[in-house]
Amino acid sequence: MFYYYGRKKQIAKHYPAPNYDVIVEPFAGAAAYSFHSDHWKKQVILIEKDQRVAAIWEWLINEATPQTIRNLPDLKPGEKSSEFLHIIHAATKQAFKYKTIKVTPVLARNWEISKRVMSENLAKVTHWEIICADYSLAPNIEATWFIDPPYKNEPGMGYHYSSALMDYQKLAEWAKARKGEVIFCEGLYGDYLPFKPLLNLKGIAGKTSKEMIFYRSEHEQPQIEMFT
Numbered sequence: 001m002f003y004y005y006g007r008k009k010q011i012a013k014h015y016p017a018p019n020y021d022v023i024v025e026p027f028a029g030a031a032a033y034s035f036h037s038d039h040w041k042k043q044v045i046l047i048e049k050d051q052r053v054a055a056i057w058e059w060l061i062n063e064a065t066p067q068t069i070r071n072l073p074d075l076k077p078g079e080k081s082s083e084f085l086h087i088i089h090a091a092t093k094q095a096f097k098y099k100t101i102k103v104t105p106v107l108a109r110n111w112e113i114s115k116r117v118m119s120e121n122l123a124k125v126t127h128w129e130i131i132c133a134d135y136s137l138a139p140n141i142e143a144t145w146f147i148d149p150p151y152k153n154e155p156g157m158g159y160h161y162s163s164a165l166m167d168y169q170k171l172a173e174w175a176k177a178r179k180g181e182v183i184f185c186e187g188l189y190g191d192y193l194p195f196k197p198l199l200n201l202k203g204i205a206g207k208t209s210k211e212m213i214f215y216r217s218e219h220e221q222p223q224i225e226m227f228t
């Protein structure tokens with residue numbers, strides 16, 4: 001629905017489709033997996049610890065209308081904004097630390113795209129639920145659990161609730177205890193569950209990064225296409 005550092009929009013299609021009627025994303029961000037394809041039709045429960053991110057979902061689910069979104073002002077390169085919803089469109093993880101940002105052409109373009117996507121797709125999310133809380137407070141219901149935490153050893157600044165604050169052993173135990181199926185995302189340094197390679201991502205300046213996955217299900221096993 002909106003631009004977000006680390007969102008899974010481009011690679012959502014590589015993860016197994018949900019086998020349960022409920023999808024829980026306990027590290028919601030922009031919840032690209034739940035939004036992908038027709039996954040959004042399910043009952044979707046989002047958990048997000050960052051109040052500013054949860055507030056965007058509150059607004060989208062309970063307040064916004066396509067018209068109010070369309071009427072939001074466009075951004076012009078060079079002007080300043082202190083709106084968190086604008087700031088996260090800066091296409092950089094440093095954005096999470098900014099209180100005010102100078103609008104770049106990239107940010108202005110990303111915002112224009114998100115405004116259109118949000119207004120045209122709002123009806124897809126109005127039955128969703130957002131809980132502003134720590135992941136560990138999610139109810140353990142039988143569901144498709146799409147678990148996409150801040151990646152271990154992610155260098156530099158990032159989310160307000162970053163990898164430096166995560167206890168990954170505790171997270172692993174918690175994930176293994178989920179009812180239903182677990183789709184767990186990590187990067188190259190995920191070593192706390194038996195992660196397998198999912199795909200190589202091409203980044204900027206020819207850099208590639210590895211996307212890893214841990215999948216466990218009480219349902220029959222899906223076929224996961226993996227590239228090493």
Ligand SMILES: C[S@@+](CC[C@H](N)C(=O)[O-])C[C@H]1O[C@@H](n2cnc3c(N)ncnc32)[C@H](O)[C@@H]1O
Pocket residue numbers: 004005006007008009026027028029030031032033047048049050053133134135136148149150151159160161162
């Ligand atoms: C990798 S991002 C999720 C991206 C998401 N899958 C998407 O497609 O946009 C991780 C998210 O987890 C949130 N987060 C970090 N620690 C958390 C915690 N303890 N409980 C819940 N959410 C947390 C961050 O604020 C961030 O939004």
